Amino acid sequence: MTFARRQRSARGSGQQLRAEILSAAKELLARTGSVEAVSIREISKMVGVSAPSIYRHFADKDQLIEAVVAQVFEDLEAVMRAVGDPAASPMERLRQQGMAYVRFAIEHPEQYRLATTPGQTAGAVDLVLGSGAFTHFAAAVSECMAAGLFEPADPVPVVLELWASAHGIASLLIAKPYLPWGDLEAVADRVMRAACVGRVVIDNVLGDDATAEDLSQWVIEQRQHR
Structure with a gap:
């Protein structure tokens, strides 16, 4: 699953973006079967946002994996x-x-x-x-x-x-x-x-x-x- 390139997020859409990030990370983890294969860069490509946009929701990869x-x-x-x-x-x-x-x-x-x-x-x-x-x-x-x-x-x-x-x-x-x-x-x-x-x-x-x-x-x- 690859998400289309996102337009600038509308006000109040932060929860939707967080859900998309989690969904992409979940899919990547299930597909690769390895936490080492999950990267912020790859997830940002799948969701269609920049890495800093992901860091606004998760402090680091470990916090993202825990949430997944x-x-x-x-x-x-x-x-x-x-x-x-x-x-x-x-x-x-x-x-x-x-x-x-x-x-x-x-x-x-x-x-x-x-x-x-x-x-x-x-x-x-x-x-x-x-x-x-x-x-x-x-x-x-x-x-x-x-x-x-x-x-x-x-x-x-x-x-x-x-x-x-x-x-x-x-x-x-x-x-x-x-x-x-x-x-x-x-x-x-x-x-x-x-x-x-x-x-x-x-x-x-x-x-x-x-x-x-x-x-x-x-x-x-x-x-x-x-």
Whole structure:
């Protein structure tokens, strides 16, 4: 996408120009798959403005990239909100949200890497992630607690544990695509289901102090009762 050469901006059109700059930067980042390939000069050509015009909206390239990543992750909030089936159980909705998160990360690998790499982006991106993905995970976890699936407590530690599972498999699928994963959807689904079921077993059967031996014995007993 290349924007036509712009005429002199009319009064009050600053927000429109900012949106066009972000759109061009987003497209360039998605097309090249590399933040190094994104330059103010190239974006100015795409939008049809001078580099100083871009600097009026963004202090430097880093601030522009952060705004682009934050904007992309605003879409994640809508995706996670849309996948929750009201007729499904709280546990199933939690699994669905985890899968939506993983799919989104795989579809936006460079943006996801930038958003989750220490020192790359902060501030706006963290706010978007915190208000979007975290909020939806927290709501689903709270519903699981209300339904007696998880031990009623502060949902934050449980949210972070499940978020870590979603982030872990998403990051590996992005960083190591050449490994023999098999069906990516099936792999991610097993990871998310294992994290959810593991939390149920710990909370309702074995307790936080359970050892690997306790878990092994419990599994053996369950098999014997089949």
